[in-house]
Amino acid sequence: MTRSVAFGDRDGLDWEKAETTGRMMIERLTLLSPADEESFLREAGFTEIALFYAALSFRGWIASVGRP
Structure with a gap:
């Protein structure tokens, strides 16, 4: 860090x-593994999850969510 x-x-x-x-x-x-982060995003209702940034200890994700 x-x-x-x-x-x-x-x-x-x-x-x-x-x-x-x-x-x-x-x-x-x-700090979570990339797999755990993706799993939490899916549990929260996000789809089409993609990692777009990774540097040092930080990652950035992009995802979609449907309308309720």
């Missing part, structure tokens, strides 16, 4: 700050 924070730091790299923020992210965010 430290690398993820450092990657996004545009004001200048502060490794101590990046490490602290990375630890907070690990404590507060649930």
Whole structure:
């Protein structure tokens, strides 16, 4: 996570700050496998699920949902 924070730091790299923020992210965010993320999206009613972005520890998904 430290690398993820450092990657996004545009004001200048502060490794101590990046490490602290990375630890907070690990404590507060649930990291799931791509299969688990896709499964949760399906359970929520999404279809046509596709991964469109993956970098470091983050992924972005695109999906469709029908109208009720």
